[in-house]
Amino acid sequence: MSDSRNNLTILQRGEPVLAQVADAVTDIDSEKVKQLIADLKQTVAEANGVGIAAPQVGESLRLFLMCSAPSERYPDAPLLPISVIINPEIHQTSAQQELGWEGCLSVKGKRALIPRYTNIKVSYLDDTGTKHNKTLTGFPARIFQHELDHLDGITFIERLDNESDAIDEQQWRERYMNESA
Numbered sequence: 001m002s003d004s005r006n007n008l009t010i011l012q013r014g015e016p017v018l019a020q021v022a023d024a025v026t027d028i029d030s031e032k033v034k035q036l037i038a039d040l041k042q043t044v045a046e047a048n049g050v051g052i053a054a055p056q057v058g059e060s061l062r063l064f065l066m067c068s069a070p071s072e073r074y075p076d077a078p079l080l081p082i083s084v085i086i087n088p089e090i091h092q093t094s095a096q097q098e099l100g101w102e103g104c105l106s107v108k109g110k111r112a113l114i115p116r117y118t119n120i121k122v123s124y125l126d127d128t129g130t131k132h133n134k135t136l137t138g139f140p141a142r143i144f145q146h147e148l149d150h151l152d153g154i155t156f157i158e159r160l161d162n163e164s165d166a167i168d169e170q171q172w173r174e175r176y177m178n179e180s181a
């Protein structure tokens with residue numbers, strides 16, 4: 001039943017599915033995909049995430065949600081409508097990258113400064129199968145790149161030169177609050 005929503009377990013880095021390249025979604029209208037989308041919405045809201053990818057709940061499919069909203073985890077996140085992103089592609093990127101703080105529901109308690117393209121031209125299907133072509137900038141572009149990495153078996157830790165460049169959430173909170181003050 002697609003009108004029931006379940007809170008799914010979010011897998012942590014080290015689980016093999018998080019290191020796999022996920023498969024394209026071929027059956028957007030299937031009950032399985034509809035239920036997965038409903039469950040991901042429930043799960044990411046519960047976890048105060050700004051995005052979640054299907055592999056994070058053990059489904060190796062090219063599907064993620066973007067759901068930027070300010071929260072305790074991301075105080076400065078813009079409030080945007082939830083987007084269901086299926087079979088995403090990046091067609092063009094800006095030359096420029098910028099550093100920004102990221103966390104990940106699959107790397108609990110860690111934050112790190114990660115370089116991402118400032119602007120990206122993307123395409124994807126939504127949950128009705130409609131194709132979208134968009135240019136994303138700033139934080140939404142960052143979320144898109146972070147979540148697309150999950151579909152390619154990459155967590156933000158793999159984007160660091162050293163795993164030790166990730167800092168504890170508590171340290172981040174102190175630094176971040178000082179920087180934004």
Ligand SMILES: [Zn+2]
Nearest residue numbers: 103104105106
């Ligand atoms: Zn993540």
